Amino acid sequence: MARILTNLAPERGTVSARLTGTRFVLGASLLVAFAMVSPALAAIASILLVVGIARRPTLAGFVVAAVITALFAWVNATKHIQGDWVWYTEHYRVLEYTPLIDYLGVGYLGVSAEPTEPLFYAFAQVVSVLSGASVPVLAVAVTTVIYGLLGCACVFAARSFRAGTWSTSVATIVGMTAGLTFTLSTQLVRQEIAAGLIAVAIVAAGYRRWPVSFLLLTAAVLTHNSAAIPAAGLVVGVLLRGRFRRRWLRIGLIGVVFYALGRFYLATGGDAAYAGQNNGSISPAVIALDVIVVVAFMVVTRRRVGANPVAAVVLLCIPAFYGFVLGVASEPLPLLRMYFFVEILRALMLVFICITVLRSRWRLILGIGLVAAAFFYLALRLAQSPFVYSTTLLDIVRWSPLFAPLGG
Structure with a gap:
């Protein structure tokens, strides 16, 4: 009997190997067919499949963040030059041949690069010199920095709850797509970069990485001076974290202090600086969404x-x-400018909400629903944006080499 079983073992192994080989060939064939229909979706599916098999949540989060960042960079690279992006690109071209020390503080096209905000301009000069002042390269570089920072913040925030692969991936996607406003990543460029730095600083503070958090806050302020307000908010919040037994007393005290700072800012020159200016407004729907997110969080x-x-x-x-936002709410422009720092909190709160929701046994269905809702929100923001893109996320997904020769 033992001899018979021994003789059968290689046959079973051979059959198993053949089945495995057949499945591999079938899977590879299906993947190639899928890639011919939609290369973008096939690439994303392949990456996520490999990450899912690896069962490494942090790796999954970073891969997801990289995919989202790459898609956003692709779209931004095709954006028409409009709004603030006009002067950003013109200054970027000047930086190709102008020393930074001669550029800072000098007005050009009605905009002067502040000497107290040198980091972005130094970064832009490096990109300009290396790329020959290519605007698409600048768009890709800016998008990569902004969403790379936000992606890191979302992943480490999710991992602070020891979330699994699926939960980390979903939370990262939702935080990145429904957090910072994508259409403004090439408009309020310096502010969005500063916001990304502060997002990572908040998470680093939670992990008690004080030197890292301090360096990130410093970099944020040197990128856009308005980041000093949220940076101060983070510092005060950390300092008061254990000062009072009642959490709501701390929250109320911090809120009153920063509301007073907002009123003081306007009373000491902010009103004069921004009087009559109105470069846009915050949609009531967005404010309502943020209230819901805060309550849910x-x-x-x-x-x-x-x-x-x-x-x-x-x-x-x-x-x-x-x-602080409520303190400056009487002036549209400072309200608009400062409100975008709130978006990094929205991103991080959405991460925690997703992690909690996905503890359900229906996490697969709920996760798909959350991702779909996040992309629907992103699609709405893109549809309402006044900016024009030669390529959209839908164009990327539906592009197919099968139909490209036919113009499809």
């Missing part, structure tokens, strides 16, 4: 926020960020 984390230091830091940043 407080509800889903009420039992875990004390145990999760990153969520605790985010909670203490809310009154500082919103308090």
Whole structure:
């Protein structure tokens, strides 16, 4: 009997190997066929499949962040030069042949590069010199920095709850697509970069990486001076984190202080500087969405926020960020400019909301729904944007080598 079993073993192994080989060939054939129909979707599916098999949540999060960043960079590279992007690109071309020391503080096209905000201009000069002042390269570089930073913040925020591969991936996608406003990543360029730096600084503070957080906050302020307000909010929130037993007392105190700072800012020159200016407004729908997100964040984390230091830091940043925004709300432009720092809190809060929701046994269906809702939100923002892109996310997904020769 043993001899018979021994003789059968190689045959079973051979059959198993043949089945495995057949499955591999079939899977590879299907993937190639899928790639011929939609290369973008096939590439994304392949990457996520490999990551899912690896079962490494942090790796999954970074791969997802890289895919989202690459798609956004592709779209931004085809954006028409409009709005603030006009002077950004013109200054970028000047930096190809102008020393930075001669450029800072000198007005050009009605805009002067402040000596107190040198980091972006130094970065732009390096890109300009290396690329021959290529505007698409600048768009890709800017998008990569902004969403690379935001992606890192989302991944590490998710991992602070020890989230699994699926939860980390979904939370990262939702945080990146429904967090910072994509259409403004090549408009409020310096501010969006500063916001990305602050997002990582918040997470680093939660992990008690104080030197990293301090360096990131410093870089944010040197990128856009308005980042000093959210940076101060983070510092105050961390300092007061354990000063009072009652959490709501701390939140209320921080909110009052930063509301007063907003009023003081306008009273000491802000009103004169911004009087009569109105470069846009915040949609009531967006404000309503943020209120829902804040309430949901407080509800889903009420039992875990004390145990999760990153969520605790985010909670203490809310009154500082919103308090200052309410303080300057009487002037449209400072309200508009400062409100975008709130978006990094939205991104991080969405991460925690997703992680909590996906603890359900229906996490697969819920995750797909959350991702679909996030992309729907992104599509709405793109549809309402006044900016023009030669390529959209839909164009990338539906492009096919099968139909390209036919013009499809």
